[in-house]
Amino acid sequence: MIVVMKKSATKEEISNVEKMLSDLGFKTHPITGEVKTVIGAIGDKRQVNMQSLSHMPGVETIVPIMKPYKLAGRELKQDPTIVEVGDVKIGGREIIVMAGPCAIENEDIYMSTALEVKKAGAKILRGGAYKPRTSPYSFQGLEEEGLKILSRAREATGLKIVTEVVDTRDVETVASYADILQIGARNMQNFRLLKEVGMIGKPVLLKRGLSATIEEWLMAAEYIIAEGNPNIILCERGIRTFETATRNTLDISAIPVIKELSHLPVVVDPSHAAGTWKYVNSLSKGAVAAGADGLIIEVHFDPSTALSDGPQSLKPVHFTQLMKELEPVAHAVGREI
Amino acid sequence: MIVVMKKSATKEEISNVEKMLSDLGFKTHPITGEVKTVIGAIGDKRQVNMQSLSHMPGVETIVPIMKPYKLAGRELKQDPTIVEVGDVKIGGREIIVMAGPCAIENEDIYMSTALEVKKAGAKILRGGAYKPRTSPYSFQGLEEEGLKILSRAREATGLKIVTEVVDTRDVETVASYADILQIGARNMQNFRLLKEVGMIGKPVLLKRGLSATIEEWLMAAEYIIAEGNPNIILCERGIRTFETATRNTLDISAIPVIKELSHLPVVVDPSHAAGTWKYVNSLSKGAVAAGADGLIIEVHFDPSTALSDGPQSLKPVHFTQLMKELEPVAHAVGREI
Amino acid sequence: MIVVMKKSATKEEISNVEKMLSDLGFKTHPITGEVKTVIGAIGDKRQVNMQSLSHMPGVETIVPIMKPYKLAGRELKQDPTIVEVGDVKIGGREIIVMAGPCAIENEDIYMSTALEVKKAGAKILRGGAYKPRTSPYSFQGLEEEGLKILSRAREATGLKIVTEVVDTRDVETVASYADILQIGARNMQNFRLLKEVGMIGKPVLLKRGLSATIEEWLMAAEYIIAEGNPNIILCERGIRTFETATRNTLDISAIPVIKELSHLPVVVDPSHAAGTWKYVNSLSKGAVAAGADGLIIEVHFDPSTALSDGPQSLKPVHFTQLMKELEPVAHAVGREI
Amino acid sequence: MIVVMKKSATKEEISNVEKMLSDLGFKTHPITGEVKTVIGAIGDKRQVNMQSLSHMPGVETIVPIMKPYKLAGRELKQDPTIVEVGDVKIGGREIIVMAGPCAIENEDIYMSTALEVKKAGAKILRGGAYKPRTSPYSFQGLEEEGLKILSRAREATGLKIVTEVVDTRDVETVASYADILQIGARNMQNFRLLKEVGMIGKPVLLKRGLSATIEEWLMAAEYIIAEGNPNIILCERGIRTFETATRNTLDISAIPVIKELSHLPVVVDPSHAAGTWKYVNSLSKGAVAAGADGLIIEVHFDPSTALSDGPQSLKPVHFTQLMKELEPVAHAVGREI
Known part of the structure; x- marks a missing residue:
């Protein structure tokens, strides 16, 4: 999951989001760009409603990286089902x-x-x-x-x-x-x-x-x-x-x-x-x-x-x-x- | 209901459709235009699946005139429900x-x-x-x-x-x-x-x-x-x-x-x-x-x-x-x- | 910009993408997740057609982070235009x-x-x-x-x-x-x-x-x-x-x-x-x-x-x-x- | 063209619409149904903006019968263009x-x-x-x-x-x-x-x-x-x-x-x-x-x-x-x- 912070996000807002992600069990990797900061969050927590984080101050948007389906997807089962x-x-x-x-x-x-x-x-x-x-x-x-x-x-x-x-x-x-x-x-x-x-x-x-x-x-x-x-x-x-x-x-x-x-x-x-x-x-x-x-x-x-x-x-x-x-x-x- | 016949519809096709409508209990009113014939069919037969008539030879399309809802509509009950x-x-x-x-x-x-x-x-x-x-x-x-x-x-x-x-x-x-x-x-x-x-x-x-x-x-x-x-x-x-x-x-x-x-x-x-x-x-x-x-x-x-x-x-x-x-x-x- | 690599991407594919980004003038920040690697690319290169990178082996998808408009957006001009x-x-x-x-x-x-x-x-x-x-x-x-x-x-x-x-x-x-x-x-x-x-x-x-x-x-x-x-x-x-x-x-x-x-x-x-x-x-x-x-x-x-x-x-x-x-x-x- | 009149349309409204259609050069064919009246209007008047008739009192809707394209359509030219x-x-x-x-x-x-x-x-x-x-x-x-x-x-x-x-x-x-x-x-x-x-x-x-x-x-x-x-x-x-x-x-x-x-x-x-x-x-x-x-x-x-x-x-x-x-x-x- 990638959390994109607003251009206007303060350092405190960024560290609050990092702390929250960490509390939820993610490892965080912030990347400070020229304009915006994005935070990579590692860990596949399907039970966490990550979109709710968009309510935290300074958050612009949440980008999921993993597909939401697991058993129906090709990633875990390569060969076609007959x-x-x-x-x-x-x-x-x-x-x-x-x-x-x-x-x-x-x-x-x-x-x-x-x-x-x-x-x-x-x-x-x-x-x-x-x-x-x-x-x-x-x-x-x-x-x-x-x-x-x-x-x-x-x-x-x-x-x-x-x-x-x-x-x-x-x-x-x-x-x-x-x-x-x-x-x-x-x-x-x-x-x-x-x-x-x-x-x-x-x-x-x-x-x-x-x-x-x-x-x-x-x-x-x-x-x-x-x-x-x-x-x-x-x-x-x-x-x-x-x-x-x-x-x-x-x-x-x-x-x-x-x-x-x-x-x-x-x-x-x-x-x-x-x-x-x-x-x-x-x-x-x-x-x-x-x-x-x-x-x-x-x-x-x-x-x-x-x-x-x-x-x-x-x-x-x-x-x-x-x-x-x-x-x-x-x-x-x-x-x- | 209006049945629009194709430009190429023959007289026989038109009369077959009229007959079918009549058998289904409609009164029919054909209108012969310069290019196409349309047949007005009077009678509100909700139980008849009228769209199936589009399979008859010469039929171009079926245009319903009545709303399909009755009890939820304004036509039968004018005053608002509270x-x-x-x-x-x-x-x-x-x-x-x-x-x-x-x-x-x-x-x-x-x-x-x-x-x-x-x-x-x-x-x-x-x-x-x-x-x-x-x-x-x-x-x-x-x-x-x-x-x-x-x-x-x-x-x-x-x-x-x-x-x-x-x-x-x-x-x-x-x-x-x-x-x-x-x-x-x-x-x-x-x-x-x-x-x-x-x-x-x-x-x-x-x-x-x-x-x-x-x-x-x-x-x-x-x-x-x-x-x-x-x-x-x-x-x-x-x-x-x-x-x-x-x-x-x-x-x-x-x-x-x-x-x-x-x-x-x-x-x-x-x-x-x-x-x-x-x-x-x-x-x-x-x-x-x-x-x-x-x-x-x-x-x-x-x-x-x-x-x-x-x-x-x-x-x-x-x-x-x-x-x-x-x-x-x-x-x-x-x-x- | 975030480049999401496929689960099946090899180390070589990942480093090829990093090299390409670097050649295009981006600073890169790879994050290795449990399942997939994502690469953060810093630098706002509007003239680069970044989506074309999706053709590189191992790339799953490209996620832009910056808005594509600049002068029409709020980020550079906060007060409303009259x-x-x-x-x-x-x-x-x-x-x-x-x-x-x-x-x-x-x-x-x-x-x-x-x-x-x-x-x-x-x-x-x-x-x-x-x-x-x-x-x-x-x-x-x-x-x-x-x-x-x-x-x-x-x-x-x-x-x-x-x-x-x-x-x-x-x-x-x-x-x-x-x-x-x-x-x-x-x-x-x-x-x-x-x-x-x-x-x-x-x-x-x-x-x-x-x-x-x-x-x-x-x-x-x-x-x-x-x-x-x-x-x-x-x-x-x-x-x-x-x-x-x-x-x-x-x-x-x-x-x-x-x-x-x-x-x-x-x-x-x-x-x-x-x-x-x-x-x-x-x-x-x-x-x-x-x-x-x-x-x-x-x-x-x-x-x-x-x-x-x-x-x-x-x-x-x-x-x-x-x-x-x-x-x-x-x-x-x-x-x- | 078919003009569908509202259930509540008065006789006068119906005859006004008929008169207007007639003035525009159409031949009219009213069909009085059990609930609504529809008026068939014969004549292909492409230059008339027929939808404007929907403003006349008592009109529910206008149903065109003819295709709006002529030269691009199959009706006038049957054989495929190469x-x-x-x-x-x-x-x-x-x-x-x-x-x-x-x-x-x-x-x-x-x-x-x-x-x-x-x-x-x-x-x-x-x-x-x-x-x-x-x-x-x-x-x-x-x-x-x-x-x-x-x-x-x-x-x-x-x-x-x-x-x-x-x-x-x-x-x-x-x-x-x-x-x-x-x-x-x-x-x-x-x-x-x-x-x-x-x-x-x-x-x-x-x-x-x-x-x-x-x-x-x-x-x-x-x-x-x-x-x-x-x-x-x-x-x-x-x-x-x-x-x-x-x-x-x-x-x-x-x-x-x-x-x-x-x-x-x-x-x-x-x-x-x-x-x-x-x-x-x-x-x-x-x-x-x-x-x-x-x-x-x-x-x-x-x-x-x-x-x-x-x-x-x-x-x-x-x-x-x-x-x-x-x-x-x-x-x-x-x-x-």
Whole structure:
């Protein structure tokens, strides 16, 4: 940590800050510049709320040097984490595609879609039973009945299933059906929920919050790993910006940034990023070429009647076409799909 | 709802859309322009996911005409809601100030701060027992022990208390101690939690999400009102932007916008908006002059040792000074404080 | 400047960086932490592109310590700058209101509006002769003919005039008519134009760019001062965010931030921030209470026929009312209006 | 255009709006809903400032139906524009790579870099002679001397050259040296400059503004085309968001959005988007796979000594490697490079 003192700081103020740092267990190294003094403070004290020092007279600003995440970072674990869901491996050479409708609406439509995405080459089936919806008047999901449909779809297709959990009270139930628990963007900083999925131990798909920085996203992962669960798949799904041509702005740079900062695999959700199916093909190819470990794509048998996220869902025919087009792109960057 | 058809839409596509709208229960009114056709669709069908129609061939875009919120909006309820917390009224002529530390750290410091904010003129005492923290290594709050301290501070000062609830499993416990339940920014779209505080019936302080639009914020309020609880105080606390000189950007325009769109009272949290105590005085006066119904301000007996949000906490001496300076500002806009 | 080395940096990499810094004229102070080494580099070398050092092997990041602006900052000049426009002083005890239509459309309407804003208490008259418009098909301004109308309005009212210049080729012409030259938001980083208005020496109203950080805004001011012109009035006019309820988001925190970082006066443009006249009253009061040195407000005799910015223009009756309501607010914060 | 009337609008207010629209030359089609009335107004009146109607009593909001751009849009011109720069064609099957240093610093370094990028497969050479720099103390470019170096580099390599113009007064000079005139992000809404490059007729590389919407970007292109110059290459270079891990956020979705809305070619600048060379490889591949027509990449012979943008410049060895890796990606999406 570096404490930058104001130009106007007195000698006494500087020595008070040094004393405080020393009392907190840091070794201090003051550097007197031509204009300002900065104090280097050595020691990694995560439990100390260092920003509070900014209240001391003469302090201009505090500059942290260490990353705030530890277990989610590359510094302690160099080799990439591969999350294993049965025989499906996320983070390895193979690019894994997860697909399916936003919400499970009824068994027939769901099964039809599931069979189509399986045929097209998806390895994991998605579908929401508990739906976080902006409006209380929108369809809120079939809840446990939805989980049962998911379970039957797994049997019918052999695909693994990923589904969202939105309440600490449901974690056990959802975990008893799902292969991967999804934490949605709106719950990325629902820290209690993060702790619960950390304790349950199953693989977690952790979506980036609507306006979460990459650092906050890794800190959310840190909550889960700190409970003993390192099986985390990060999911970039677009961030909120001023641009309205798309529902969100896909932050494709998050892929190389995560690869540099963390050992966790990262997948991309082009459907929520774009908000319209027309751009999903382009974004999916871009994500794979940029280094994503997988994709999660909304596919619906009849999007114009979907109760949730219809506009951004691909029809099976377009999904099948996309899967074909992704193959050479994956090969071009040395991956399989 | 208005459906805008593409320039290239065929007659058949237009009539298919008309038929679909009609099947969904809308009356349709097509308008054939020089370049494009638009179809007006009459009928307020909240349960229909109209955006899914954008999948129909020839459709360019869907323009909703009705606001998505109903109970939180001004259209159905013109007169302003006054939330009563015992004899404290929020949304009336009096501007209500809530103050206290971010987190309850220990009883002595908390009591000292409580007595100071009472003396300075605050009407409601704040303090967190369950803390949502970005890092799992930060102080997470005293939990129920904190609620007990809060309760004793209420007895000692006669102030009402507001405290945050972060988990559906804690709603009953927190409600048994608190006068106002706070929903934090990170939980603004934790819809299960919104429903629970809706059912419990106590006044709710609903903070705006870090990057929530005003419409989404009112939809969150709608979740609570839809459960039968209209006692909601909206709290603007800054939004996330590119500017880093402040922790967040206080969206002061949210005050007149909310006053136009909703009947609910709105208070401002200048502490979280600024992220540094130095700007709290200026922002508090600005908020009151712009029409806020109250303020919620972080005050700590010794901010440089605070375990949470020290940099943005006022010392009691500065808070007392601020309260004095707010009085003429309140009078200037026809309010009391 | 602080150079943070990677955890994996070798001794040789560290000494190479020290050598490079030394060659560039810095004194170096390495601090070896438990995990990382940081190197303090003393010396204020503005002409060195220090960020390029990040290319050296082993370097993690570069942290600047000095503010990049010098003449616009508080560190070298503590007392506030008062910009004098004849007998009108901006930055002193009096809050100065500038008002008038967005664009000068014709002499009659302009004169009528000018007389009204004068009567209501404005001290400076605004009006655009060269209009930067998003669309090439929109009204682009009367150009020099507009400047002549402005000039006659000055004679008729005795008010000072402020008008925008958008092209280096027009600076002399505009300066021969105007009392204050306005640099619009879209030209805040038109560095050639900044240099020209710096050389011409007349007072400059420097609007903040649509998404300029406060630091970039002060750097734009630095361009003007560096040419010898310190008569700069900063103008906060809203920044671009995700929120669409207002045209821009008024960053009211910019007022106390500028007061801390700079000696220059700061005024607020609530009209462009809000984008709709309904919120101008609330935002104007908020800005004055928060410490703004003035306001610039769009007023139009008949906004529903305005060729530019009609929706955000006040009618004279509302402007007159606002001026009355601002008086007690100004007094409440120890200012005159 | 659709005018939405308030729920509370009276019959008289509705008929006043109808009358006004009719006076402005629109045909009106009122639709009376259960709650609100909307008025469809037919006629494409670009010269009318329709938003001003929002001032009329009873009006809630105005919804435009037509795109504001005409010549830059797909509706009037379906087939993609191919910009020809001698024998180099941008917007066709071949992906065109432009490369070179940010600024021309001296002839030796520039020539060395130029020869390397030529060898690696770039078709167009970049280099700035007039540099828009955030700080007045930074290197501002060699001006006409730089253009001469560029010109000699063209002779030596046979590559076409692209360079930025920042002042209306320089357009003729720059155009006499350059093959493509670049409009930088900070000048995207310098409308006078847009008109000048429109009149000069040479190909223009139009960078997206730091926080320009895609619509505003196309409107900037419209300014150039409206002067008779359709040879525009759009360049996505990252937008400003809250995320600080990268200098800007590459908006990769802009590629498919532009392809849908416009006939103009679009290239991507991964260097300015990322702000650090480490992410350029990943972003370049992502952009090509997503459908970009080209790339513009900063390459410098010795980035650690670069006077501008060193951190984001690739060394020739990394650029050569990238060009090799781009080939299979281009083929995977049916393109050449």
